[in-house]
Amino acid sequence: MSTETETLKKLRVKRSQCKGTITRIENFVQDPVSLAAASADILEARKEKLISTLKDYEKVQMDILGIDEGDSEQVGDIEDKYYSILAKINSSLKMLNTKVTSECHNASTCKLPTIEIPFYDGKDFTKFKPFFDLFSAVIDNNNSLSDVQKLFYLRKYLQEDALAVIVNLPLVNESYKEAIHLLKRRFDNKARLIANHISILLDIPTMQKGTAVSIRTFVSQINQQIHALKNLEEPVDKWDMLLISILTRKLDQFTNRAYQLDRDLDTMPTMASFIEYLEKRAIALEDSQQNKHSTCYEGTNKHFNIKSTCYEGVHKSIPKVTNVVSKSLPPCRYCENKDHQIYNCHIFKMLPVAQRQSYVKEKHMCDVCLNNHEGKCKFTFKCKICKQGHNTLLHQERNVSVDKPTIVDVSAHPPSPDAGLHKN
Known part of the structure; x- marks a missing residue:
C-alpha cells in the first residue's frame, strides 16, 4: 500500500469520527428530556464542542480532496445538520437566560447575604489591605452612593489610630478622595508592611512540645507570613538557609533533633523540604494516636488491654490466651x-x-x-x-x-x- 493511500485512509477515519461527534450532539438536542434538564454550562460546552468539531471536519475534508478530487462526501448535509443543532442550542440558552433575568430583574428582588465589614483600628498594618479591599468591593465601587455617603461609611468602619487620620476632614464630597489618599499613605506602605511581616515571622513563639497540633500551628504561621511576603514581591525563595536557621531554633528539642538526623546532609536544605518534613511528622503523630486500644506482644501469651501500638507495625496473632489482666502497667x-x-x-x-x-x-x-x-x-x-x-x-x-x-x-x-x- 502506498503512502498516499495510507494517508487517505487515516483522513477518512478521522472524518468519520468528526461526523460521529456531530451526530451524538444532534441526538442530545433532539431528546426533549435531556435538553430540558441541561444547564447553561452544559449547553455552552456542547456548543463549543460542536463548533470545534465542524472546523476539524472541514480541515480533514480539504486534506482528502487534496489527495482524492473525486471524493463523494456530501458536505452540505453535514453543514445543514450543524446549523440545525446550533440553532436548538442557542434557543435553549436564550430561554434559560430569559428565565434567570425574569427572576432577578433588579437588586430588590435578588437579596444577597449582608457582608459585614470588619472595623480597622490602625494598630496592625498587615490588616489594612484586606480591610480596604473589602470596603472597596462593598462601598467604594457602589455607584449608587455619593462620595459623602462613602466617607460616612468609611468613618463608621475606622477606629482609634485609623480614624484619627481622617477625623478632622469635613463631611463633604471632596473629602472622600483625600481620606483615601491619607489612609493609603499612612497604612499602605510597602516597606512597613514587609517589615511587619518579617517581624511576625521572627516573633513566632517557640514550640514547647512537638505535638501534631503545635507543629501544624507552627507551619500555618510560617506559611501565612511567607505567602504575604511573596505577594509583596520579596525574594523569599532566596532566603531558605536564613529562614531555616531561624525557625529550627523555634522547634522543640526533640523535633529539631529529629529533623537534623533525618535530613540529607549532602544537599542544601530548602524551606519546601523543611515544611514538608514538619507536615509529615504531624501526620505521623496523628496516626500514632489512633491505634491505642489494644497491644499484642511477640513472645508472650498474655494480651493486655492497654493504650499502645503493636510492634513491627503489624498485629501478631496469639494462638492461646491464657491470662487477661486488667491492671495497667506502671x-x-x-x-x-x-x-x-x-x-x-x-x-x-x-x-x-x-x-x-x-x-x-x-x-x-x-x-x-x-x-x-x-x-x-x-x-x-x-x-x-x-x-x-x-x-x-x-x-x-x-x-x-x-x-x-x-x-x-x-x-x-x-x-x-x-x-x-x-x-x-
Whole structure:
C-alpha cells in the first residue's frame, strides 16, 4: 500500500469520527428530556464542542480532496445538520437566560447575604489591605452612593489610630478622595508592611512540645507570613538557609533533633523540604494516636488491654490466651509518662548509649528486659547488633564517641509486657 493511500485512509477515519461527534450532539438536542434538564454550562460546552468539531471536519475534508478530487462526501448535509443543532442550542440558552433575568430583574428582588465589614483600628498594618479591599468591593465601587455617603461609611468602619487620620476632614464630597489618599499613605506602605511581616515571622513563639497540633500551628504561621511576603514581591525563595536557621531554633528539642538526623546532609536544605518534613511528622503523630486500644506482644501469651501500638507495625496473632489482666502497667521509668514504658521512650532512646547504660546501672535495672527484678531474667533475647546478652538499647559500638546518640531499632527486642510486674 502506498503512502498516499495510507494517508487517505487515516483522513477518512478521522472524518468519520468528526461526523460521529456531530451526530451524538444532534441526538442530545433532539431528546426533549435531556435538553430540558441541561444547564447553561452544559449547553455552552456542547456548543463549543460542536463548533470545534465542524472546523476539524472541514480541515480533514480539504486534506482528502487534496489527495482524492473525486471524493463523494456530501458536505452540505453535514453543514445543514450543524446549523440545525446550533440553532436548538442557542434557543435553549436564550430561554434559560430569559428565565434567570425574569427572576432577578433588579437588586430588590435578588437579596444577597449582608457582608459585614470588619472595623480597622490602625494598630496592625498587615490588616489594612484586606480591610480596604473589602470596603472597596462593598462601598467604594457602589455607584449608587455619593462620595459623602462613602466617607460616612468609611468613618463608621475606622477606629482609634485609623480614624484619627481622617477625623478632622469635613463631611463633604471632596473629602472622600483625600481620606483615601491619607489612609493609603499612612497604612499602605510597602516597606512597613514587609517589615511587619518579617517581624511576625521572627516573633513566632517557640514550640514547647512537638505535638501534631503545635507543629501544624507552627507551619500555618510560617506559611501565612511567607505567602504575604511573596505577594509583596520579596525574594523569599532566596532566603531558605536564613529562614531555616531561624525557625529550627523555634522547634522543640526533640523535633529539631529529629529533623537534623533525618535530613540529607549532602544537599542544601530548602524551606519546601523543611515544611514538608514538619507536615509529615504531624501526620505521623496523628496516626500514632489512633491505634491505642489494644497491644499484642511477640513472645508472650498474655494480651493486655492497654493504650499502645503493636510492634513491627503489624498485629501478631496469639494462638492461646491464657491470662487477661486488667491492671495497667506502671509509668515509664525515665520520663514517667503513662502511655509507654522505658523501652519505647523516645527521650530515653535519644540519649547517648553511655548515659542509657549509666541510668540502667544506677537504677539497678536488668540490662536485658530493662525491668527491676530479683534473680536471673527469664527473657532470653539478645542484642540484635552483637548477639550478646543485653538489650539492644544498651549496645555500645567500639571506637564510637560516647557523646553521639545511637538510634536503634525498637523492634530489636519486643519488650516485656509485664514491665514493673516481673518478679521471680
